[in-house]
Amino acid sequence: MADSFSLKFYLNKNKSRGKDEYKIYGRLIIDRRKSEFATNYYINENGWDVAKGRAKKNMAINDELTEAESEVNRIRRKLLDDGKPVSAKIIIQILKGDRKEKRFLLEYMAEHIEDMRKKGENAENTCDHYQSSYNIYEQFINNIYKNKDYPFNQINLEFIEQYDMYMLTMYRDPNGKKVKRNTINKHHSRLRTMLHKAVREEIISKNPYIHFPLKNTPTTRSFLTEEEINAIRKIDFSNNKTLDQVRDFFLFSCFTSLRYTDAYNLTTNNIIKTDKGKTALYVEESDKTKAPLHIPIISQTQEIIDKYNTHPDREVGGFILPRYSNQKVNDYLKNIAVLANIKKELTHHVARHTFATIALNKGIPLPVVQKILAHKSIRTTQIYAKMLVSTVEKEMEKFDL
Structure with missing residues (x-):
C-alpha cells in the first residue's frame, strides 16, 4: 500500500495562451515521487483559487477536474486490488491512455490469446497451448512473487531463471507429474514470443531471452510397428x-496420418473422387498448418468409414468417425495398449x-x-525417417555378394 498520496491541480506558468491565461495541470505524488499531466483547459490567473486547486467561478472546468481526480483514484484502487505495482508514473500513463509503460504480462497475453481466437488464423490447439502457458505463468507469479500480474519492464534474466527453476522443481502437470525439459521449453518459447511482440510494440526495449538460450533434450518419437498395429486390430471388442x-479412431489416423482435430472434424463432405476415379480425403485447411490435405483412401481406411455408416454422429452431423474428446481417446488408448501387450505409451499422436x-x-x-503430412519443411518430415531393423535387413540383402 502506498505511504503517501496526493493530487493537486495548478496553473503551469510555462504554458500560456494570451494574456495571463495558463494551462491547468495535475500533479500526482505517491511515495514522494511525482508525475504530472496536462488538462485541456486554460484559465486566467485571477479566476484560479490556488489553495483549493479549482476555478473560482467556472463550474464546467471544476466538474472536469473532479472527474479527473475520481479517475485517478479509481485507477489507483484497481491497481491495489489487482496486486499490481502502484506509482504516480503508472497511474498517469494509464490516465493518458499510454499503454506502453503500464503493460503487464498476463494482461497482455490474455489480449493476445483473445486476438488469436478472434482472427482465426491459428489452430484452436495453438490457442489452447497459449492458454495453458498463461495458466502456468499465472501460478508462477502468484506463488513466487505473491502478485496477480507482473510488469513487463521488470521482466529480466533473473525472472526467467526463477521461472525455469519453478518449472523444474515446483510445478506439476494436471496429473500431478513433473514435466520434462522439452515441455518446459515449449512454455519458455511462448513467453519469449510474448516478449518479442512487446519489443516490436516498443513496450520494452529488449528481450532478456537473448541471455537464456533454450536447449532441447533429444527425444525419440514413439511409433508402432506393423505387428503392433495388427495386434490392436485383432483384439475382440x-x-x-x-x-x-x-x-478405430486411432487406427484411422495410423492409415491417414491425420492429427486428432482433423480426424475429429472429418465429415462425408471431405470424401472426394479424384480425376482418375480414386477416393481420397480432402481438407481445405488442416487445423494446425492451415495447409490443404489430400490423402488417398486405402482399403483399411475405407473399411473403418463403412463401419460407421449408420452411427448417430454420421447420420446427424455427417461425421466420418465416432467423436470422443482427445483426453478420452488417450485415456482409453492406455487400456488398449495393455490388452494388445504393447509396452509403449500410447496416445493419439503416436498414430x-x-x-x-x-x-x-x-x-x-x-x-x-x-x-501427406502437410509439413511446410521437409526437415520436419525427416524427423520420422527412422529405419526399422526389418528394413535394414531387407536392404542389406542387396549387398550380399
Whole structure:
C-alpha cells in the first residue's frame, strides 16, 4: 500500500495562451515521487483559487477536474486490488491512455490469446497451448512473487531463471507429474514470443531471452510397428463398444496420418473422387498448418468409414468417425495398449508418428510423405525417417555378394 498520496491541480506558468491565461495541470505524488499531466483547459490567473486547486467561478472546468481526480483514484484502487505495482508514473500513463509503460504480462497475453481466437488464423490447439502457458505463468507469479500480474519492464534474466527453476522443481502437470525439459521449453518459447511482440510494440526495449538460450533434450518419437498395429486390430471388442470405436479412431489416423482435430472434424463432405476415379480425403485447411490435405483412401481406411455408416454422429452431423474428446481417446488408448501387450505409451499422436515411420520404411519417397503430412519443411518430415531393423535387413540383402 502506498505511504503517501496526493493530487493537486495548478496553473503551469510555462504554458500560456494570451494574456495571463495558463494551462491547468495535475500533479500526482505517491511515495514522494511525482508525475504530472496536462488538462485541456486554460484559465486566467485571477479566476484560479490556488489553495483549493479549482476555478473560482467556472463550474464546467471544476466538474472536469473532479472527474479527473475520481479517475485517478479509481485507477489507483484497481491497481491495489489487482496486486499490481502502484506509482504516480503508472497511474498517469494509464490516465493518458499510454499503454506502453503500464503493460503487464498476463494482461497482455490474455489480449493476445483473445486476438488469436478472434482472427482465426491459428489452430484452436495453438490457442489452447497459449492458454495453458498463461495458466502456468499465472501460478508462477502468484506463488513466487505473491502478485496477480507482473510488469513487463521488470521482466529480466533473473525472472526467467526463477521461472525455469519453478518449472523444474515446483510445478506439476494436471496429473500431478513433473514435466520434462522439452515441455518446459515449449512454455519458455511462448513467453519469449510474448516478449518479442512487446519489443516490436516498443513496450520494452529488449528481450532478456537473448541471455537464456533454450536447449532441447533429444527425444525419440514413439511409433508402432506393423505387428503392433495388427495386434490392436485383432483384439475382440465386441462387448465394449467404446474401446472398439476408440481403436478405430486411432487406427484411422495410423492409415491417414491425420492429427486428432482433423480426424475429429472429418465429415462425408471431405470424401472426394479424384480425376482418375480414386477416393481420397480432402481438407481445405488442416487445423494446425492451415495447409490443404489430400490423402488417398486405402482399403483399411475405407473399411473403418463403412463401419460407421449408420452411427448417430454420421447420420446427424455427417461425421466420418465416432467423436470422443482427445483426453478420452488417450485415456482409453492406455487400456488398449495393455490388452494388445504393447509396452509403449500410447496416445493419439503416436498414430501420426506411426504413419510417417512405416510410410518411409516402405519406401514411399520423403517428399510424398511430407505432402501427406502437410509439413511446410521437409526437415520436419525427416524427423520420422527412422529405419526399422526389418528394413535394414531387407536392404542389406542387396549387398550380399
